[in-house]
Amino acid sequence: MRFPARGNEDEWIGFGVGKFIHKIFAMTKQRVSYTLDSTLETVDNAEQTATRIAAEAGFEEDEVMRISMAVREAAINAVFHGNAYDPGKKVRLDFESTARDLVITISDQGKGIDVSKIPDPLAPENLLKTSGRGIFLIRSFMDEVQIHPSHSGTEIKLIKHVHGPAVNGKEASQ
């Protein structure tokens, strides 16, 4: 079990739909989920929650930083690019911890990202662009990144291995 046993499970619930989250966490102790508004506050809260959960899952400080930055970037994409700050659309944030991995899934209700159109921010012609680095940073910071776009939104799964990246390949699939 990666999430440590806690005397007060409510400490895990920093925001979101509290009772629902509490119930899930109380049942499994390994998974926590949030349903969030499409706001800047959500981006900050997602980052802070990722920092806390990654630290409590036992990752070292530098890895915690990378995980929280990846989650922040994914949350920015969901709130800003996916849901476009639409108050009627929600962002779902799931943390699941196993003996091998910390898996974080962020889903939006936008039109679905076209992965083939994500520019390479390291290409000389893109270096001075003011945007387009979010997915690149996420891939840089996590061991595996899976992007699943659909017409009803985009789901991005971020995986950090407890014992470091796998030998065969950094990115599982998209």
Added chain:
Amino acid sequence: MSMKISNRQVDGVSIVDCSGRITLGEGSVTLRDTVRELLSKGRKKILLNLGEVNYIDSSGIGELVSAFTTVRNQGGDLKLLNLTKKVHDLLQITKLYTVFDVKDDEAAAVKSFN
């Protein structure tokens, strides 16, 4: 911690002291407004002191790039001073370390504008 920013003049160079986080929202807007204000006053030699910036996201990186190109397009120059390790590493992996003129000594950085 939100971003705090102040600026001072040293030998014709505007040194902008930044602290906190340059991130989507307030931090990025504060930096943008400061650079625009300096340019509106004809101050085109800008040294961004990032020594107290402990966090920057992709939006903040974009704002640094925007400030750099805006100043350059007006015939000025913008350099970076005192990068923290986190910001240094981010500029390395995004290949922007080679784009920006990065300094670690304030006096030498000021002289380099002339």
